Amino acid sequence: MGFSTITFLFYFLPVALVLFYLAPGKARVPMLLASSYLFYLWGSPTGAAVLLAGTVFDYLMGNALHHAARQRDKKLLLALSVAVNIAVLFYFKYMNFFMGELNRALTFFDWGAIHWTAVIFPVGISFITFHKISYLVDIYYGRVEPARSFAAYALYLAMFPKLTQGPIVRYHTIAGQLTRPAFTLDDVFEGIIRFCTGLAKKVLIADPLSTVANPIFSMDISSLTVGQAWLGTLCYTLQIYFDFSGYTDMAIGIGRMIGFTIPENFNRPYYSQSFTEHWRRWHITLGGFFREYLYIPLGGNREGNAKTYRNLWIVFLVTGFWHGANWTYIVWGAYHGFFIFIERLLLLEKMKKWPSALKIAIFFLLLCIGFVIFRSETITGAFLYIGRMFDVTAVGAIPSPNLLANLIGNRELFVLAVALAITFFPQPLYDMLRFRLTSWSGPRGVVAMKITAASLILILSLISLINNSFSPFIYFRF
Amino acid sequence: MLAKKIFIGALCAFIVLILVQTYLKPFGDMILSGVEVKARPSISxxxxxxxxxxxxxxxxxxxxxxxxxxxxxxxDNQINYSLFNEFSRSHPRRIIxxxxxxxxxxxxxDNYNRNTVLPRKDMEAQVADLKKLQQALARKNIRLLLTITPSKASIYPEYIPDKFINHDNLLKEDNYQILLPLLRRYGVDFLDGREMFIxxxxxxxxxxxPTSGSHWSLYGAYLFTEKLIERMEGLLGRRMVHIESKRIITSRExxxxxxxxxxxxxxxxxRSLFTEYLYPDTRTDAPANVFRPDILIxxxxxxxxxxxxxxxxRTFSRMNFYYYFNTDYLxxxxxxxxxxxxxxxxxxAVSPRDLIIIEANEIALGEIGYGFIRAxxxxxxx
Structure with a gap:
């Protein structure tokens, strides 16, 4: 169940919140747990079953880890529990891909393909697995005690605001809130404002941009013009940010409404001057997870340059593969790893003297190209698309049946301009405006402005959402 | 603090209002136009x-x-129209x-831009089938008439926003231009509504x-009907009922x-989209012994x-209209x-007829008869 669906907005969320607020203190955790499972059952029944089984396993393993007396036993238990979780993730997320590749190779050598029934992918399993690993590793290192109750741990994994798309909440950062979530009226108010902001980002910006990007990326490369290729890339790059950060805003907002601090996941990631900076601003919790649970255990940057670079490459290849079971994601991860590597090796020092605007522009251009790889179905498709973007000989030479006006309307053009303005609005100017507005209007004025803006974008989002469901025909040939 | 409480309360009331309206409908809502496939949740x-x-x-x-x-x-559509000067892009047949x-x-x-031009051999195969059917029907003393109805885009291209015109394609032949010589070569009887409207x-x-319609206007259709009756009379060799216009009424509705x-x-x-419309006030001219044919359209x-x-x-004794050859109106x-x-x-369906009319709009010249001819x-x- 997506956050921007009628089911969620008008049924699930209001009912879940009302039950949560009405429940007495001790009943809130079980109530939230029940609603989270209902949320997951609705969106992914298979996933809910896998989640429940995994929760029991981790809970038992966590306790065993904590109580194991010998370091060797602890290590063994950790290795076993992490391996089981990775195996489950591999089976549900990557087995179809792996078998597909294997069968392709077998067919190539005329050895006959292995019969394989596709596995249903449980939504959010990648995020859930990382939460599980975080719990087990945190217990192993003694950062936290195991969850006081099964319900508390189950809620940590299943909490619906962050269940399917994160952010990744490391166990030790939220353990305290899991037994008795506390909230104030301010939390509820700010949570609603944040939720409305996220909904607007998704519905008013990301969705219209997707109506431009999707048809362009599904066009035959022979009829794709250079301009269309750039337009599709730009729209997709902005779409993915506003979609994902919109979802995160909604998750953080809901979390706040029910007394949980869900960490920030984005900090104007396209307003970065390098890939290194970008990864401190983009999908922050994923970067943090990999740093803490992969990069540092691998040795981080403590064992010389060669090992640091090796570790970075590993992290980015895994990051790419974590995003999806396709070669395109691995190449996308490698693409980012390559630039991080180059920046560390050569550029970061030299780039210090370059003007900030130039660095942001160069970075954004390279980022856009990376997203073509990410968005494409195949590696070949990605390279053909990128080739078309830079094919100067094709400018004005490709007769495309798709006119620009058919691909992008006035509203989408406006949305594109707004998205670009939000993305690249200079930070110092933004800080100054915010400061002046706050000082000028005072605390009450700020509240009034928030209420007005939230109400407006909520109404606009809802009518847009409802209108998108209405696709009538004049005559339906019946 | 009070403002925050009021906001939260208003939001709750808003959600309750929407839900009450969903199930109890105490307030009237605006009616939406168009045909929609109704969702029916069920578990089989x-x-x-x-x-x-x-x-x-x-x-x-x-x-x-x-x-x-x-x-x-x-x-939402009004916002699109008033602020962005366009209609929603989510319609399956976008409105421009x-x-x-x-x-x-x-x-x-798209048809005006020649985006979907049928290969000549496919068009010729259709025309050959039409001719075969015409000959088969003639043996039973039934006449066949193909009517080509015009598209607004090809009659009034000057009002299409320039950004929607693919100028590179306009030099190519469109389906109509491919079809016409074939109809003549094969000797298929047809009435060319596009030429008539030009x-x-x-x-x-x-x-x-009409400015606000996709099809020809009632007035345009009236002018076409006059010519159609003339043509039917020519094919049947009999005097049919004529339709005469007493006067033309101007209306903004x-x-x-x-x-x-x-x-x-x-x-x-x-209503802000409406302009001026003409409507003929018609009367029947039906002398004694006038012929009212049995028609299939x-x-x-x-x-x-x-x-x-x-x-x-009442220009016919009986008439069936096979709408897209999937619904029959008697x-x-x-x-x-x-x-x-x-x-x-x-x-x-066919044997008792005097005349069969197959209508094909310019944008549907690739599917003349919607399967009827082949059947x-x-x-x-x-």
Whole structure:
């Protein structure tokens, strides 16, 4: 169940919140747990079953880890529990891909393909697995005690605001809130404002941009013009940010409404001057997870340059593969790893003297190209698309049946301009405006402005959402 | 603090209001125009739930039935129209706002842009089938007439926004230009509505297409019907009922199809799209012994407007209209029945007729008769 669906907005969320607020203190955790499972059952029944089984396993393993007396036993238990979780993730997320590749190779050598029934992918399993690993590793290192109750741990994994798309909440950062979530009226108010902001980002910006990007990326490369290729890339790059950060805003907002601090996941990631900076601003919790649970255990940057670079490459290849079971994601991860590597090796020092605007522009251009790889179905498709973007000989030479006006309307053009303005609005100017507005209007004025803006974008989002469901025909040939 | 409480309370009240309106409908809502496939959530097997199909149809049902849907859809469309000078892009047949408030449906502009030109050999195969059917029917003393109805985009291209015109393609032949010489070469009887309407336009006849409609206007269809009757008389060799216009009424309130796309735009203030419309006040000219043929018409929604005149003035003894060859409307009375294509009884449907009219709009020249011609030829073993 997506956050921007009628089911969620008008049924699930209001009912879940009302039950949560009405429940007495001790009943809130079980109530939230029940609603989270209902949320997951609705969106992914298979996933809910896998989640429940995994929760029991981790809970038992966590306790065993904590109580194991010998370091060797602890290590063994950790290795076993992490391996089981990775195996489950591999089976549900990557087995179809792996078998597909294997069968392709077998067919190539005329050895006959292995019969394989596709596995249903449980939504959010990648995020859930990382939460599980975080719990087990945190217990192993003694950062936290195991969850006081099964319900508390189950809620940590299943909490619906962050269940399917994160952010990744490391166990030790939220353990305290899991037994008795506390909230104030301010939390509820700010949570609603944040939720409305996220909904607007998704519905008013990301969705219209997707109506431009999707048809362009599904066009035959022979009829794709250079301009269309750039337009599709730009729209997709902005779409993915506003979609994902919109979802995160909604998750953080809901979390706040029910007394949980869900960490920030984005900090104007396209307003970065390098890939290194970008990864401190983009999908922050994923970067943090990999740093803490992969990069540092691998040795981080403590064992010389060669090992640091090796570790970075590993992290980015895994990051790419974590995003999806396709070669395109691995190449996308490698693409980012390559630039991080180059920046560390050569550029970061030299780039210090370059003007900030130039660095942001160069970075954004390279980022856009990376997203073509990410968005494409195949590696070949990605390279053909990128080739078309830079094919100067094709400018004005490709007769495309798709006119620009058919691909992008006035509203989408406006949305594109707004998205670009939000993305690249200079930070110092933004800080100054915010400061002046706050000082000028005072605390009450700020509240009034928030209420007005939230109400407006909520109404606009809802009518847009409802209108998108209405696709009538004049005559339906019946 | 009070403001925050009021905001939270108002938000709760808003959600409750929407839910109450969804199920109890205490307030009126705006009616939306257009045909929609209704979502019907049902579970026929556990797999429907496991695969998410059931959940998807529930979401679709909730969207279709949410309270104040009419206001929501029309408000969003009004924003598109008023602020962005366009209609929603989510329509399956996008509506394009042209110059002087002329509205177009995108498929007609695509056709004008020659985006879907049929290969000549396919077009020739269709014409050859038409000729075969014409000959087979002639042996039974039944006449066949193909009528080509015009597209607004090809009659009034000057109102299409320039950004929607693919100038590179305009030098190519379109389906109509490919079809015409073939019809002549094969000797198929046809009535060319496109040529007729270009003639009307050149002669300064106004309002043959309404600004707010996709199809020809009632007035345009009336002019076409006059020519159609002339042509039917020529083919049948008999005097038929004539339709005469006593006077032309000017109105700012369009009737039926003259406002079909404007209505489909589903904006709050549809009347702002209306311009001036002409309506002939017609009378029947039917002397004694006039011939009222038994007619079968196969075609698209373009037929409604001329069928309106044929029916109102009782120009036929019996008439069936095979709408897209999947629904049968029997006149007089407009009794509706489904057509079972698999068990189509050619002899019963066709043999008693005096005349069969196959209507094909310019944008549907690749599917003339919507399968009717092939069904007939199969039935007679050709």
């Amino acid at each position: 097997s556990p797999n429907d739930v496991m695969s998410g199909t059931f959940q998807d149809t529930v979401e679709a049902w909730l969207k279709q039935n949410i309270g104040f849907r009419g206001y929501s859809v029309k408000s 706002l042209g110059k002087n408030k002329q509205l177009y449906e995108l498929p007609y502009i 003639g009307f336009k050149k002669a300064g006849v106004p309002n043959i297409f 369009p009737i039926e199809l003259d406002k079909d796309i404007a209505r489909l735009g589903n904006i709050l203030f549809t 196969v075609g698209s929604s373009f037929c409604w407007n001329f069928i309106e005149y044929l029916d109102r003035h 006149y007089p009375g407009k009794k509706r029945m489904a057509i079972e294509k698999d068990s189509f009884d050619w002899h019963r 007939c030829l199969d039935a007679i073993g050709q």
